[in-house]
Amino acid sequence: MIEKAGGLTKKADLQAINRSQLLKDQDKIYVPAKGDEPPAASATSSASSQATSSSAFSASSSASSASSASGELININTASASDLQKLNGIGEKKAEQIIAYRQEKGGFKSIDELKEVSGIGDKTFAAIKDQLTI
Structure with a gap:
């Protein structure tokens, strides 16, 4: 499915994501570049919009959700x-x-x-x- 989302860049740190996570429509996954710190869980959705420029693909998965405060x-x-x-x-x-x-x-x-x-x-x-x- 990663390929369907546009694939990974050479900088993508595939070890930093859970590739077996079940996704639903409109979810976003942030794939950090090698050496980058992954975003905090509550920052997942805002960080996911940076995923394309940072290293990876902007497929889908607001991973586990963000904070209810936002x-x-x-x-x-x-x-x-x-x-x-x-x-x-x-x-x-x-x-x-x-x-x-x-x-x-x-x-x-x-x-x-x-x-x-x-x-x-x-x-x-x-x-x-x-x-x-x-």
């Missing part, structure tokens, strides 16, 4: 534990439970399915549902 949605199927913890009421333990659930079930089919994770009830879900995507 108004962007958190993808519960790809978010890291630290991204999930940016949500109100989600601490380290609940973030780990969310990740364990999605690995066990093969991902969430809808954001409502998040309520099936132990410790996430209607109240918690109602507080965060507007910040979520799949």
